[in-house]
Amino acid sequence: MVLAFEILTFFLTGALVFHCYKTHGRQFTLLFFITGFILGTLRENVVSLASNLYTYNADGFNLWIGYAPLVLGVFWSNLFYVSLSLSEKIAHGAFLEGKRVAAMILVSMVFAGAYAPMNEAMASAFPLVIWEFKPDVAIWGGAPLMVVFGYAGLCGIFLPIVYLIYRHVKMTWAKILLGALSTLVMIPLHLLWLAIVRLVIKLFA
Secondary structure, eight states: OHHHHHHHHHHHHHHHHHHHHHHHOHHHHHHHHHHHHHHHHHHHHHHHHHOSSEEEOTTTOSOEETTEETTHHHHHHHHHHHHHHHHHHHHTOBTTTTBSHHHHHHHHHHHHHHHHHHHHHHHHHTTSEEESSOOSSBOGGGOBTHHHHHHHHHHHHHHHHHHHHHHHOOSHHHHHHHHHHHHHHHHHHHHHHHHHHHHHHHHHO
């Protein structure tokens, strides 16, 4: 069953990449999905190895890249692209043209955060994810409340950085290189954000 989910995820990724290429062009597609793949792969390996947040069930996935499931390499970019596409319609913006970008990022964050409870509940209950700490406030399946803000926060970090790189760097190879390097900034920013969220939840729990 999980293998079918993994294969389906990669088919979905191909469909999203194709849609992005047809609607936003080659440069943005390469920047967005390559940066997203590197972010997902590095982030999930870092979190699994160097934090007390969670680990992945070794029996829960078939395809791995390091200490993280391979599907996590495409998960974040898929989620952010769907959220961005929906936000363009709702906010009546044009991301690449710089029209209503702030509104689109905020709406995308809401979509990403809203998706978190369903996804994390499934991952926790299956279990695909094993939480290493007892959360102060949990949602469905025992996943901590912070995942809602975690998804939204990473979306709010990823999209502005990708936007700035796309708008201000000319050469395709330079966009991709800078996008890859930017993940080294995104990951600690997101971990810092999660630490702040956990602290705030603990204060009010």
